[in-house]
Amino acid sequence: MADVTMRDLHKNFGDTEVINGIDLSIKDGTFCVLVGPSGCGKSTLLRMIAGLEEIDAGELSIGGQVMNNIDPSKRGVSMVFQSYALYPHMTVYQNMSFGLKLAKTSSETIEHRVRNAAEILQLIDLLDRKPKELSGGQRQRVAIGRAIVRNPKAFLFDEPLSNLDAALRVQMRLEISRLHRRLGTTMIHVTHDQVEAMTLADQIVVLNQGIIEQTGSPRDLYDRPANVFVASFLGSPAMNLLKARVDGGSVVLDGTNSRIYSVDGVDRVSGPVTLGFRPEHVELSEDGIPFEVEFVEDLGDACVLHGVLDGGPRATVRMPAEGVPIFQEERILNVIPGDGRCHLFDRQSGRRC
């Protein structure tokens, strides 16, 4: 059990700055998800915490102890790798006990811990199998089991679900959640999948180009994205981000005469802004903005419509399935973002106004 704290962490690969000053504190027992696009440095950051990458500058502490120059095995963390990293020539039991055996743990303790972990992860019947005789999900569970037996202060997951197929991913996501509730240990989980981030995390950290764009609870980030990047990264389909200007207490979309009233924060700014609203927060309204439908994606429970707002910018809206008959291509609907569902961002800096 331990807090994980980072102060101004830096990491370069040659001339490339990968981690560019990360300040982050993860409270004991938190499920923290590091999320971001490929190359944002999230895996590197995790590997720095694990000790697999050296820290160029800054300070990392786990449980109050500075870990910068401590050997990976002495940091009290367990890591689960994307490719499982199971030893191919060892059985499930040997895989899980290998690290313990070398740490000179007594054989009863090993037996007890492995059995215990195998029970949690439903691996009891598979203990004598080798990795190649297991399915992807089972391998992933073994990898997690190997992490559990070490009784770590923190678990580090490096995209553990991205090699699984969609159905299995959902199932393993639940299992990881359940595991976290059961063990109550700090977990740091890297993913590029924003759904995984939203569903698993107590605390999401959105990374981009080696810096933290925003950190907070999934709800915070969804409701109040701090900038354009976070706004567009979280949520599917992505948030509509349209060029607009604030003019006399309402927002006018560029290239149109359409006005949107009842936008939070409109009184604090004027001039050019970026207007954001989520596709799922758009409603049909008699006095709404004309929206010409170009494509319809029927998802069963809902429809995603892609089209043009008032002859100007493109936008995406998501509508409940009840309206299906009227969602047809080339049809013009009148739509409006819901009250208080619009976000204003500074045009230059991209920051929330």
Place this chain on the structure above:
Amino acid sequence: MEQRLKSEDTKLSYQKRKVYSAWLLLLPMLVVLLIVAIWPLCYTFFYAFTDASLSTLTNYSFIGFDNFLVQDNGCWYGLVADPLWWYSVWNTIVFAIGSVVIEILLGTIIALVMHTKFIGCSLFRAAMLIPWAIPTVVSAKIWNWMLHDQFGVIDYILVKLQLIANPISWLADHNLTMLTVILVDSWKTAPFVAMLVLAALQMLPNDCYEAAKVDGVHPIKVFFGITLPLIRPALIVAVLFRLIEALRIFDVVYIMTGSAESTMTMSVYARQNLVNFQDLGYGSAASTMLFIVIFFIIAPCLAIMRVDVMKEVH
């Protein structure tokens, strides 16, 4: 029904066509193999049962197993009764075991070094292959000169360093020649083993090593617990290749020590009888025995290793 039969019919002919084309593609190789390997081999077996001489190739008669074993005036003669033959068998086995063990150890160490990244490692990799690339005749001659007891550079250095008082006759001292030949052969073929092992090392999953690092596994344990089991298939192949080569060793031994008894291998024995003594029948009998000895050593090895490798693969 009729249609189904018809489709099965065409399927069969397709299968057959595939088999035919496979044989057709194999044919040139099979012909070459027949001419350069099978045919001479059969000829050797054939001559083994004659009293043919290299000078009178066409004039020979069948003498049955006389080349192998014959009783004359109460004394046993023939290959099986010749102590020198059995001595050469012994030498061959000593050479094979000695050189294969050293080559595998040395090759694995070289491969492990090459597997790490260091400044100039590509240069090292290229340089490492040189002993293997030089023709054996040339490298054996080079070693002959370096090991020469009067003009050789190795004795010179050892004496200068005061490690030895007087030059050692590496290639004349009966107690040393076998060791010398084994070391030179190991120097020459360790790169081959290193290449096989390096290829295997580079296929190993990196994440296993990172997992071991987080688990705090000691590097030596990592090698014996993870690396070694994972490269075992490659090592098995290397051992097999080297063992076959070592059992029929001729060039290094013959060039460095000629037909000296202390290093005489089965191949050198056969050559001596075939060429020096012009005894084609007897030499062929020795070659046939050489074939049989290698066969009986390699066949069980192959069987065991095949099972082993198969187990790894599946």
